[in-house]
Amino acid sequence: MGSITSYESASGKRYRVRYRKPDHAQTDKRGFRTKRDAELFLASIEISKARGEYVDATAAKVTIGELGATWLKSQTHLKPSSRDAVEIAWRLFVEPMWGDIGVGTIRHSEVQTWVSQLGTGDAKTAHNAGPRSATVVIRAFGVLAAILDVALRDRRISSNPARRVSLPRKKKKQHVYLTHNQVGLLAEQAGAKATLLLTLAYTGLRWGEAVGLRLKDLNTLRHRLSVRENAVRVGGVIVVGTPKTHASRSVPFPDLLTFHLAKTAENKSPDQLLFGDGMTHLATPSAHDGWFVAAVTKAQAIDPSFPRVTPHDLRHTAASLAISAGANVKAVQRMLGHASASMTLDTYADLFDDDLDGVAVALNVQAMSSNVGKMWANSSTGPLNNPV
Structure with missing residues (x-):
């Protein structure tokens, strides 16, 4: 458990809370006007540590720009073409908007607005290129969400504000098939x-x-x-x-x-x-x-x-x-x-849909050569014409 002590300030009596972070490093927060406020804060800290939800306020100040640069260097598992696309999304869309912003201050509504504005061409980008396609928007969003996932795993934030954001639908391109x-x-x-x-x-x-x-x-x-x-x-x-x-x-x-x-x-x-x-x-x-x-x-x-x-x-x-x-x-x-x-x-769902017709034809050919076909097809004496 932490401790609470009082001290005198120019504004009067105040309270300081001392506690240990999950890594056992000691820290404190001061300025509470009442002992009750200090006790509630300390209780919230202990509960968050017990639940594994503790967030270091100092760690939450790291910016997307700082964390993003480290994240990009770790993407060595990507294919060269995929890595290139990710770096472009970062440079043109994510860094200009979020680079100077601390991970702990980003809100879900802000991410949703950014996603919408990328689609309309109103978002802050490296250059004004107008509305972006769904593919580009989704890729840029994915970069931001992945960086915030790192912040979440590092316990810099308690939840990822980029999750449950509504994304644009990709328009399915019509395939061209040659004979x-x-x-x-x-x-x-x-x-x-x-x-x-x-x-x-x-x-x-x-x-x-x-x-x-x-x-x-x-x-x-x-x-x-x-x-x-x-x-x-x-x-x-x-x-x-x-x-x-x-x-x-x-x-x-x-x-x-x-x-x-x-x-x-x-x-x-x-x-x-x-x-x-x-x-x-x-x-x-x-x-x-x-x-x-x-x-x-x-x-x-x-x-x-x-x-x-x-x-x-x-x-x-x-x-x-x-x-x-x-x-x-x-x-x-x-x-x-x-x-x-x-x-x-x-x-290729459209191609396999065409196959369904072929399945019906093939089934009919085989059925007609069997007793089933002889009994049921075009027969006025078949079972369906003599229901029980």
Whole structure:
């Protein structure tokens, strides 16, 4: 227990409370006008310590800027591209608004207002860029919430004011799926990049995974590609790491690619890159010009109904073609390298919905060839026409 003592001040008699913090360091608080006030304060301190809810008022003065800098340095587990996105969110949105504010003074309502203002373009940011998308808002909020979680674990605050904040909903982007004929047409316009384009469309590899393939990852006998590396551009530099989910995987490819992949691999050593010159990772195609946009433009000139697509849409195309060929959700998950089958279902719910019609048709075909079909289908003498 702590102690209470009185002392004389210029304003009269006052009381001081001495107590020990959870780390056993002694501290005090003075200025109480009555002994009763001092006793109530001391009781609240002892209760908060017993419940594990004690917050050091001095520790609560640390700013988001100070704690955020330390938190950022600890995010070494993130993929380079993810870390880059987090640092941008911190620099542009979180630090300008919260950098000088002590963690103990932040209120839930203030966080909610900030989230809303990011969406409308009224929030304080590094530069006035107007309303931000739901993705950007959620990422910025996530950075602030994570920093406040650190403050909570360090017992600088008793609760995280960023929790239970209403966030904007992400608009689900409509997927673009090419048909086999459209894939072929696009490949014809891609010139020397045709094999790479076909590989993307028929394996579902991410761009970084495809350009990270090495000759030793190609098995033409088993029709497999071993995905072990992911080459992504971060801050203008290609960074090579593990695949997005950190796990390597074996991805099948159709036999139509065998000859073309083998041709691509000619005169290369096992450790050289499969695509390109073997030494340099191919850069992600520009969204505005370059070989991929040129190929799409040529395809649209031939077929006006050809959709505007990006390299990532070829990943969606691979999922669509696999599902239409009869692949189940688990097979598609493994092919795409999703963390779970539920993620595959969430991403391609529209494709699996189409499969429901196929299920009904298949069930009907099998039922009609059995006694059930003979008894029930289009029969005026079936059980339903003679209810009990």
